[in-house]
Amino acid sequence: MMKSIHQSKSGDMFAFRVFLAVAAHRNFRAASVELEVTPSAISHSVKSLEQRLGVRLFHRTTRSVSLTDAGERLATKLRPAMSSITDALHEVEDCRDAPSGTVRINASDAAVRMILRPLLARFLRYYPQVHLDIVTDGKLGDIVAEGFDAGIRLAEAVPQDMIAVRLVESVRFAAVASPEYLASRGRPTVPQDLYQHDCIRFRFDSGAIYRWEFSRNGVAETIDVTGPLTLTDQILMVDSAIDGIGIAFVPDFLVTDALRGGHLERVLEEWCPPFPGVCLYYPSRHYVSAGLRALIKTLKPNQPQKVDA
Missing domain, CATH: 3.40.190.290 (D-Maltodextrin-Binding Protein; domain 2)
Structure with a gap:
C-alpha cells in the first residue's frame, strides 16, 4: 500500500523532495515510485508548493512535464542544499550499531545477474536493516539526478567525475549460435x-x-x-x-x-x-552511507575502505 503524504512526510522539506524528484524524472508517476507515495499526493504537493510560492514550477501537458524558468532556478539552488541535508542525516544514522536504511542501485541487467545476484541473500542476511532498491535499465542515466546512491556499469561507461570501484577486472562478449x-x-x-x-x-x-x-x-x-x-x-x-x-x-x-x-x-x-571490466561507481562529492559501504565491502572485501570521504 502506498504511504500517505501526511505520514511523517509533511511540510516544506518533503515538498522540496517531491519537487526535485519530479524535476529529475520529468514524470509525476516516476517520482511517486521513488518517494513511495501516490501520484495524487505528488500532484497535490507540487500544486501546494506553487501556491505558496506564487509561481508555476512546471509546464504540464498530458504527454510531458518540464520545468519553467522559475522551476529551473529553484532546482539549481535546492539540489546542493538538499544534498547537504541528506548527507548530514546519513552521518547521524551511521552512529547506529549496524548499517541501515535504503541503498538505491542502478545497474544493467547483466551486471545484476553476474555481480549482485550471487551475494544478495548473504548480504541481506548479514545486514538485515539494509534495504536494497535495485533498478535495472540500459539508459546509462545520471545516478545523481535520478536519486541513486551508486551505479554498476562497464568501466568504459562510468562518468569521469565518479569514484569507481573495479568489481570485475575484464569482461568478454561471445558470439554464439x-x-x-x-x-x-x-x-x-x-x-x-x-x-x-x-x-x-x-x-x-x-x-x-x-x-x-x-x-x-x-x-x-x-x-x-x-x-x-x-x-x-x-x-x-x-x-x-x-x-x-x-x-x-x-x-x-x-x-x-x-x-x-x-x-x-x-x-x-x-x-x-576481453576488455576493461565492471565497476561500482558513486558521486565523488556525496557522503557514502554505511549501507553502501557495507555493500562495497561485500562486493570487494579487499577494497580499501576510504569511501566515506
Missing part, C-alpha cells in the same frame, strides 16, 4: 560475414541498437547487424539463439551453461578479446 543454425547457414569466419547471417539484435532502453564490436591484432570492426529479432533482454537473446533463430552477441558468462551443454557454439572467438 545453435549447432542447428550453424549446420544450415554455415559459420562466419570474419565479422563482415555477419551481414549474410540472421542476427539477434539488442536495443538499449534509450532506443539505440547496439552495434557489435570486434577486434583482432589491433584491428577493430564495428558491425551494424541485421536480423529477424530485436530484444531488450539478454537472457531472451540467449534463449532465442538456442532456439535457432540466429546469432547472438552477449556477455560470455550468460552462455556458460549453454556452451557446456552443447546447446550453443562460439563463432568468431578470436575476434572477441
Whole structure:
C-alpha cells in the first residue's frame, strides 16, 4: 500500500523532495515510485508548493512535464542544499550499531545477474536493516539526478567525475549460435560475414541498437547487424539463439551453461578479446552511507575502505 503524504512526510522539506524528484524524472508517476507515495499526493504537493510560492514550477501537458524558468532556478539552488541535508542525516544514522536504511542501485541487467545476484541473500542476511532498491535499465542515466546512491556499469561507461570501484577486472562478449543454425547457414569466419547471417539484435532502453564490436591484432570492426529479432533482454537473446533463430552477441558468462551443454557454439572467438571490466561507481562529492559501504565491502572485501570521504 502506498504511504500517505501526511505520514511523517509533511511540510516544506518533503515538498522540496517531491519537487526535485519530479524535476529529475520529468514524470509525476516516476517520482511517486521513488518517494513511495501516490501520484495524487505528488500532484497535490507540487500544486501546494506553487501556491505558496506564487509561481508555476512546471509546464504540464498530458504527454510531458518540464520545468519553467522559475522551476529551473529553484532546482539549481535546492539540489546542493538538499544534498547537504541528506548527507548530514546519513552521518547521524551511521552512529547506529549496524548499517541501515535504503541503498538505491542502478545497474544493467547483466551486471545484476553476474555481480549482485550471487551475494544478495548473504548480504541481506548479514545486514538485515539494509534495504536494497535495485533498478535495472540500459539508459546509462545520471545516478545523481535520478536519486541513486551508486551505479554498476562497464568501466568504459562510468562518468569521469565518479569514484569507481573495479568489481570485475575484464569482461568478454561471445558470439554464439545453435549447432542447428550453424549446420544450415554455415559459420562466419570474419565479422563482415555477419551481414549474410540472421542476427539477434539488442536495443538499449534509450532506443539505440547496439552495434557489435570486434577486434583482432589491433584491428577493430564495428558491425551494424541485421536480423529477424530485436530484444531488450539478454537472457531472451540467449534463449532465442538456442532456439535457432540466429546469432547472438552477449556477455560470455550468460552462455556458460549453454556452451557446456552443447546447446550453443562460439563463432568468431578470436575476434572477441576481453576488455576493461565492471565497476561500482558513486558521486565523488556525496557522503557514502554505511549501507553502501557495507555493500562495497561485500562486493570487494579487499577494497580499501576510504569511501566515506
